[in-house]
Amino acid sequence: MKNPSIRGLEPEVPIHTIFCIGRNYAEHARELKNEIPTTPVIFSKPVTTVIYDGDSVILPPQSSNVHHEVELVVAIGREGKNIPKGDALKYVAGYAVGIDMTARDIQDKLKDKGKPWELAKGADTFAPLGNFITAEQIDDPTAIDIVLSVNGEIRQKGTTADMLFPVDVLISVLSDYFTLHPGDLIFTGTPEGVSKVVAGDRIEASIALGKSRLSVNVTR
Ligand code: MG
Numbered sequence: 169m170k171n172p173s174i175r176g177l178e179p180e181v182p183i184h185t186i187f188c189i190g191r192n193y194a195e196h197a198r199e200l201k202n203e204i205p206t207t208p209v210i211f212s213k214p215v216t217t218v219i220y221d222g223d224s225v226i227l228p229p230q231s232s233n234v235h236h237e238v239e240l241v242v243a244i245g246r247e248g249k250n251i252p253k254g255d256a257l258k259y260v261a262g263y264a265v266g267i268d269m270t271a272r273d274i275q276d277k278l279k280d281k282g283k284p285w286e287l288a289k290g291a292d293t294f295a296p297l298g299n300f301i302t303a304e305q306i307d308d309p310t311a312i313d314i315v316l317s318v319n320g321e322i323r324q325k326g327t328t329a330d331m332l333f334p335v336d337v338l339i340s341v342l343s344d345y346f347t348l349h350p351g352d353l354i355f356t357g358t359p360e361g362v363s364k365v366v367a368g369d370r371i372e373a374s375i376a377l378g379k380s381r382l383s384v385n386v387t388r
């Protein structure tokens with residue numbers, strides 16, 4: 169299988185690595201009774217998690233409590249390592265809305281045992297993405313609105329102004345550990361309001377007043 173591409177940007181490069189940040193909004197860390205981190209919490213998802221607008225999230229049989237986490241997603245456009253914070257935004261090709269689908273019951277068990285989160289975060293279809301918009305279409309990545317609704321009812325409404333670690337810091341820190349490549353994505357964490365979805369639900373999400381949006385159904 170060919171990796172899915174980053175839809176909306178030219179050229180449409182294949183998605184390379186999907187990095188994710190946990191607990192990047194204080195109110196969300198509190199709602200799950202987690203400590204506020206002093207450095208970014210980093211994990212990743214397999215590329216097989218990616219779906220797009222109009223596709224379906226498939227609930228895995230191993231979980232009975234799958235949550236939505238709406239997030240700003242950053243697409244990297246240039247290779248870089250040890251990127252200083254002051255240069256970090258030059259590496260951004262674009263932005264999109266994305267949902268970090270999470271099997272919360274599996275994650276809670278893994279967290280209790282100090283184990284990695286991949287089984288809770290990495291199921292097929294667990295990374296719905298909206299269309300990407302270019303970096304130039306976003307004036308200020310620290311002031312982007314984020315909204316998610318389920319069956320027409322708003323469940324999450326936030327702003328990237330509330331991030332504990334903003335986009336430039338995330339790129340700089342990630343690049344200290346990993347060489348970043350064109351096609352890498354960063355899910356930057358979710359504001360508060362995460363909740364369970366069930367088969368039959370319709371999830372809609374957007375950032376930047378709808379410049380990037382997605383709509384997916386939830387199925388078994
Ligand atoms: Mg998340």
